[in-house]
Every structure is written in structure tokens, then in C-alpha cells.
Amino acid sequence: MxxxxxxxxxxxxxxxxxxxxxxxxxxxxxxxxxxxxxxxxxxxxxxxxxxxxxxxxxxxxxxxxxxxxxxxxxxxxxxxxxxxxxxxxxxxxxxxxxxxxxxxxxxxxxxxxxxxxxxxxxxxxxxxxxSKYQDELITAEVERQDTRFVYLTLDGVEAAMAHNDQIPNETYRPQEKIKVYVTNVDDASKGPQVFVSRTAPGLLKRLFEQEVPEVYDGIVEIVSIAREAGDRSKVAVRSNEANIDPVGTTVGPRGQRVQDIVNELGGENMDIVQWDENPANYIANALNPADVLDVIFKEDEEKACTVIVPDDQLSLAIGKRGQNARLAARLTAYKIDIKPESEMENDDSAEVETEE
Incomplete structure (x- = not known):
């Protein structure tokens, strides 16, 4: 012995x-x-x-x-x-x-x-x-799924993707390789647990870093992301070099760079927004594609404003089911009230608050 x-x-x-x-x-x-x-x-x-x-x-x-x-x-x-x-x-x-x-x-x-x-x-x-891959983008292979998780294999190690980390209406087939974002590596008593996501804003940031060299190198910076995974996202960018157009660089020639990301995410629409140090300009940019006539900040409420838009742009500014305004509010971290030009005093104006 x-x-x-x-x-x-x-x-x-x-x-x-x-x-x-x-x-x-x-x-x-x-x-x-x-x-x-x-x-x-x-x-x-x-x-x-x-x-x-x-x-x-x-x-x-x-x-x-x-x-x-x-x-x-x-x-x-x-x-x-x-x-x-x-x-x-x-x-x-x-x-x-x-x-x-x-x-x-x-x-x-x-x-x-x-x-x-x-x-x-x-x-x-x-x-x-x-743990070195936490907050990073990796490629994993779908193994199986149940009512709670999709299980994926990362070099022989099992990772779990919870239901709220799965893109709605996206189907995960065994042996399919997909890109996922590592949200947490938990050193649990039963052994390390790796958790990944397809809905985290960090996934979008890493995808842009892969597709846009200027983002990876820090020439163009992603300032903020507001995302409703599988449907639509807004990404605020700024340039750290005066002669670089952050929006055009991020979108790419004929929109190819952003289209590759859209394809990876199953058709999720992307609004690339130019960040501006002037909050009024930034909020107006965030409500793209709607035109904004004015942004009035509320003195009695912190980080809150009223946005005035042309009457025929109200629906566009608010968006389907309020999505455009909701994403703009998240992106800018401002509470946004949208009013048509002709009804600036109308109490029935659309109100969208930043969601946590």
C-alpha cells in the first residue's frame, strides 16, 4: 500500500x-x-x-x-x-x-x-x-436544454444560459455553435458554474469590437447601450479622434459592419447614435429616426426633460409600443416626455421613464 x-x-x-x-x-x-x-x-x-x-x-x-x-x-x-x-x-x-x-x-x-x-x-x-473569460465573448456549442436553461459546452465544460438570457424566438439546436457572453463564473460548492447570455448589452459591445477595428482599438468608443434583445437596440458612440465619424465608422461601408451583427442576432435592428456632451443634442440623437424641435429640461426634476417633435413625427418618436422612446430613455438615462408641437400643453403627452 x-x-x-x-x-x-x-x-x-x-x-x-x-x-x-x-x-x-x-x-x-x-x-x-x-x-x-x-x-x-x-x-x-x-x-x-x-x-x-x-x-x-x-x-x-x-x-x-x-x-x-x-x-x-x-x-x-x-x-x-x-x-x-x-x-x-x-x-x-x-x-x-x-x-x-x-x-x-x-x-x-x-x-x-x-x-x-x-x-x-x-x-x-x-x-x-x-474566470478570465468573464465579460468576454466566446463561441460555445449547444448541448441540450430544459425549461430553465440551455446548456452549452465550452471546451468540455458545461455552461448554462437562463431563460431571460435567451433571445426571444431564437431556437437553439444541439451541436449548433453560437456566440455567447460570459456573465458570471461562480465558484460554487458543487463546482464552478459558468453562466452565459445572448441578451446582455455586453454581448453587443463585444460584437462591435469584433466587427469594427476602430472600436476594438478605442478610436471609436461605445458610451452606452440600450437593448431589447431580438428586437431593437440603440448604441451611442463617440470618436476620440476629430477626423473620425463614429457613426459612419461603426455602421461601415454600405452598412456591412452593423449588418453582420444584425445577422448574428437574428435580425435585431440597430440604431447607431452619436453621443454628444450636450444633453439636449444627445437626447435628440437618441430619438432617431424622429426629428426633434426642442428639448426642455425640467428644473424641478433631475434628469428629466420634455421633447417637442413635429405633429407628424409623434408616432415615430414614440415608436411601436413606445419602444423608440423607451430605448432612448434607457440610452441617455433621462426621463423623457414627448409632446407634439401643436399640443405642448397637452397633459395626455406620452411619457417614458428610464427603466432600471
Whole structure:
């Protein structure tokens, strides 16, 4: 058994990257507990494991005292001097107390410790690998799905995509490869859990970084994203170089760059909006494609405004089911009231609040 255990520890270090010394330290601690549990002992004991030969010995550790109060923990100076004339008060002496059948208990304990260390090593490997990918875009293969999750494979590791992270009306077929955004890598007690999304705004940002070199390089910056996944998104961009048009650069020649992203997301419409340091201009841009006549900020309410549009642009500004105004509000973080030019005082104006 001793030789087999040493070989197992060597193999564990090579195959799983678990240091032999780490396992031995854990094994010795586990054997101390096993000894006390199986032999009903409460004294101070140590277990010494020989990492080369595999031999295991149990020692009772006793302190040298003038007068013994607890023989399980102490030894008299007179008795200590009979063992070795060099002992002094306060020294600790190890007495071998290895039971004859301790090898059987040690073998069982060693197996449990090694299995635990293997699981921990595998957990750590998965966590370290995928925690680096948090907030990143990766390609995964659809494995299966149930009523709660779509399960995907990432290099042999299973990831879960919850229902609210799935694009509505999008079908996920086994063995299909899709791009997903890693939202969280949780080092849970049952093992690392990788969670991914197709609806997160971060997915859209990473897709633009892939398709638009200027975004990846930071020449064009994505300032804000408002998204209703699978239907429509608004993306606010600005340029960090005066001679670069952020909207035109992001859209690409003949709209090819943004069209590639639209195709990846199953036809999700994209509004690329120019960010402006002037809030009024930014809000007007965000309501594109509607024309805006004026933006009036409310003095009695923070980050709230009334937007005046031509009468024939009201429906366009609000959008189908209020979507255009709702996305503009999210994009700019302003509460937006939209009023037609002819009814600026109409209390029935459309009101859209920023949604959390």
C-alpha cells in the first residue's frame, strides 16, 4: 500500500498539477482526525508521512513539565531525562503510538483525501480558466436544454444560459455553435458554474469590437447601450479622434459592419447614435429616426426633460409600443416626455421613464 500511495501521489502531481507536498499536508491532518476518531484519543498527536517510502507513523506529543497534571499531554522531567539527558523543561517529546491496524484506516483516509484534492484541482482549473473569460465573448456549442436553461459546452465544460438570457424566438439546436457572453463564473460548492447570455448589452459591445477595428482599438468608443434583445437596440458612440465619424465608422461601408451583427442576432435592428456632451443634442440623437424641435429640461426634476417633435413625427418618436422612446430613455438615462408641437400643453403627452 505504501508504494502504491506514493505512486498515486506522483501521478496526481503530473496529471492534475496538484503538488505532492500539499496532498501530504492534507493527508497528515486527515490522519490525525482519523486516529482520534477511531481510537477515541484526545491527546496531542502528529502523523508523519514519509513521501518517499510511504510509511506512516503516529506520535503523541507531550510537553516536559516539573509535575504532570495531564499524562496525555505532559511528561515529567525525570522521565524525559531517562529518555535523553538533553531534555529540559518546556521541550516537546514525540512518543510513537502507531496502532497495528492503522494501515487500513490510513488507506481509506488517503483515498478520500486524494479524491477530494482531485475534485478541488479540477474545480480550480475550470474556475481559473473561465474566470478570465468573464465579460468576454466566446463561441460555445449547444448541448441540450430544459425549461430553465440551455446548456452549452465550452471546451468540455458545461455552461448554462437562463431563460431571460435567451433571445426571444431564437431556437437553439444541439451541436449548433453560437456566440455567447460570459456573465458570471461562480465558484460554487458543487463546482464552478459558468453562466452565459445572448441578451446582455455586453454581448453587443463585444460584437462591435469584433466587427469594427476602430472600436476594438478605442478610436471609436461605445458610451452606452440600450437593448431589447431580438428586437431593437440603440448604441451611442463617440470618436476620440476629430477626423473620425463614429457613426459612419461603426455602421461601415454600405452598412456591412452593423449588418453582420444584425445577422448574428437574428435580425435585431440597430440604431447607431452619436453621443454628444450636450444633453439636449444627445437626447435628440437618441430619438432617431424622429426629428426633434426642442428639448426642455425640467428644473424641478433631475434628469428629466420634455421633447417637442413635429405633429407628424409623434408616432415615430414614440415608436411601436413606445419602444423608440423607451430605448432612448434607457440610452441617455433621462426621463423623457414627448409632446407634439401643436399640443405642448397637452397633459395626455406620452411619457417614458428610464427603466432600471
Amino acid at each position: 505504501s508504494k502504491e500511495l506514493v505512486n498515486a501521489l506522483d501521478a496526481l502531481e503530473v496529471e492534475k498539477g496538484v503538488k505532492k507536498e500539499v496532498v501530504i499536508e492534507a493527508l497528515e491532518a486527515a490522519l490525525v482526525s482519523a486516529y482520534k476518531r477511531n481510537y477515541d484519543q484526545a491527546q496531542n498527536v502528529e502523523v508523519d508521512f514519509d513521501g518517499k517510502k510511504g510509511n506512516m507513523n503516529v506520535y503523541a506529543v507531550k510537553k516536559v513539565v516539573e509535575e504532570v497534571a495531564d499524562p496525555r499531554l505532559e511528561v515529567s522531567l525525570d522521565e524525559a531525562l531517562q529518555i535523553n539527558r538533553g531534555y529540559e523543561l518546556g521541550d516537546e517529546i514525540k512518543f510513537s503510538v502507531t496502532p497495528k491496524d492503522f494501515g487500513r484506516i490510513a488507506a481509506q483516509t488517503a483515498k478520500q483525501v486524494i479524491m477530494q484534492r482531485v475534485r478541488e484541482a479540477e474545480r480550480e482549473t475550470v474556475y481559473n480558466k473561465y
